Amino acid sequence: MRPMLIGAPAIEPVSLTEAKSWLREDGADEDELIQTLIVAARMTLEAYTRRFFVTQSWRLTLDCWPKSVASNATLCIPFAPFRAATAIRVYDANDAAQTIEAQTYRAPAASEAGRIFFKASPAAPGRATDGIEIDFAVGYGALASDTPEPLRRAILLLVAHWREKRGDVSDDAPPKAVAQLALPFRRERLI
Structure with missing residues (x-):
């Protein structure tokens, strides 16, 4: 059994505008970095919860x-x-x-x-x-708002953490709040 992604999500559960607002970022200098962190946070949380957030x-x-x-x-x-x-x-x-x-x-x-x-x-x-x-x-649906709000908040927390701690090696563990928000959605493996 080999899975292969054939159609990535058309949008992310958190938009660049939402993330910039959460981060209190006004400029456009870090837009590419923030967008990359949003994708990485979504993929990390999808792997942790074993769920897909936006239809793919x-x-x-x-x-x-x-x-x-x-x-x-x-x-x-x-x-x-x-x-x-x-x-x-x-x-x-x-x-x-x-x-x-x-x-x-x-x-x-x-x-x-x-x-x-x-x-x-x-x-x-x-x-x-x-x-x-x-x-x-x-996926939960084609709209960002279809993703449960706790998962959207977890993405924002993870983006903020990674942006704040970039380059730091000593304490790079994500905040506990990220796992706490995502835990109720986590599918356990039976095998």
């Missing part, structure tokens, strides 16, 4: 169908919050992609756990590696 598109490639698909025709997508399955392709022995028709599966939108329910077990891939591609969307 991903592709999951599989060599073969997991046992869950063969036994109960259910595929779990380990990304949250799950928005939609946009395409499922199985490659045949001639290396041609065969798109699975959307009416042959159901993928409940806007669910915590991404689950795709097949009406019947899908065809096995005809090639040994990367024989299955599943495109899907994840």
Whole structure:
């Protein structure tokens, strides 16, 4: 199972204007730095919470169908919050992609756990590696305001911390408030 980002978020959960206001920054000299810190803070908090904040598109490639698909025709997508399955392709022995028709599966939108329910077990891939591609969307929504406010505040705190401590090596741990804001949204691993 290999995930690949195919469509990055169109916007960040915190705008440059919001971050500059939070930082009390009036000039444009550090706009590029602040924008970079916003992206880094979002990605760091997404990794910590195991959630995606703003809608983005991903592709999951599989060599073969997991046992869950063969036994109960259910595929779990380990990304949250799950928005939609946009395409499922199985490659045949001639290396041609065969798109699975959307009416042959159901993928409940806007669910915590991404689950795709097949009406019947899908065809096995005809090639040994990367024989299955599943495109899907994840995230709280397309707007910055769709991201829960505590996560937006955590991004601002992390941006402020990194901007203040840049170059300092001794005490570079983020403030506890960042983890406290993000902790209620953190998905724990079961495996």
